[in-house]
Amino acid sequence: MAKLLVDALWALIEPLMPPPKPRRSRYPGRKPLDDRAMLTGILFILQTGLRWDLLPREMGCGSGMSCWRRLRDWQAAGVWDRLHEVVLAKLRESDRIDWSRVVVDSSSIRAVGAGQKRDRIPPSARNLVQSIPLAVILTGANRHDLTQLHTLVDAIPPIAGKRGRPLSKPRIVQGDRGYDHDKYPRPLHAAGIATEIARRGHPHGSGLGKTRWVVERTISWLHNFRRLRIRFERLAFIHEAFIKLPCCIISWRRLKDSFC
Template sequence: MARPKPWHVDDELWAVVEPLLPKVERWVRYPGRKRHPDRLVFQGILFVLHTGIAWEHLPQELGFGSGMTCWRRLAEWTEAGVWPRLHQALLAELRAANALDFSRAAVDGPHPGVKGGPKTGRSPVDQGRTGSKHHLITDATGIPLAVTLSGGNRNDVTQLIPLLEAVPPVRGKRGRPRRRPDVVLGDRGYDHDKYRRLVWALGVKPVIARRGTEHGSGLGIQRWVVERAFAHLHGFRRLRIRWEIRDDIHEAFLALGCALICWRRLVSLP
């Protein structure tokens, strides 16, 4: 049996996605052209995310609708807040399955390539090239909890608090939703006493490597999970280079990528 394509949406995933989509009623008197099915359009969006293909080159024979139809539906669903809610729902499923570990979190912020957009800036470490940064926080096992976007000229440490605050409240168990990890791990790029105090103020213990000290602290043994998560996230070709001018569309792809990583982990559970 042939392995399904990564952009194929099975019934189980669609059962999670469909209730989050805004309902659009057709006009009775002047209904106009019938709206292309949401499930097929969602697969078209996933096709672009996985392959990195330009919208206008989306193959019509796949039946996903035109590239413009998929882009408009992506913008519509982004405005409705679908992708963060999808990510949050899947995190709750993972927590209910005891597959989410808040005992510690890890953060990192590498540079993707960039073609344009407001949240860009000249990188101080990449020969002054204009770029954006993806900032990611994962749980202890590498499940993405939140991702943010900034200009390439922003220091990683300035995005530490926004990243922690971007973690949604995660249900899945009785009692209050879980939002904060017990500990956050960071490399020397996050070394600043001011931000250590701010992290403590959120009720999180910062474990961050100090500049000017020898390597070999052992943090890398625990932080590799966020680097692996970035490898998975940038495995989606649309995220390797930022093609979107609009920040919200690129951020939509980031949130959708995180949600799909969570879904893969969920379906792989015994």
């Protein structure tokens, strides 16, 4: 359990948790399980890919449905969005984010539960030698990458960590041939964001692969969380929680490495 949720990560998460619901003075019922224990159970499901009903009771996390409901409540309360912003701010404070460019890409996964949204598209920023997921959105697998370009970049949260206004607008957005269209990059250009996109019909060798590899590795890291390899969740916001939480963990690992 300690390896799933170490003290340093829990210290960032605990202040962001919503306060517990007040208990009735009469017939208060059973005492709610500890937040840290419940989050450990959620991380166990995320890492192993097990079904909720197979969560081992001996871990002290309660039932799988109890963990599911707690994940639902935390997602509704915006815990993972706030955690991601906190970690990104700390990364910027330690000069670990190269804000000169972000890279976008998509990854489709099989949805066995007939979920309505199946696509995850994370933009990654470069740091010195690593990659950092900045934002993620869900779309249907039938939505083309380029139609989500502006929405995806717009989902990047304001990144504080230093004096002055938070950063939220990268200088350059890079993408593969799937984003090659004259129409959809225009909102980015109007906002002062340049684009570097491989052109269709042109031979390989654009040179973008030297910087675009960071998003490919980020997607690979996301797939290391077995629950993300196949979507079992029918509800989109539960699957979204299962994507945002790993983005926070990946970013936190980069933060931890910067102080090693």
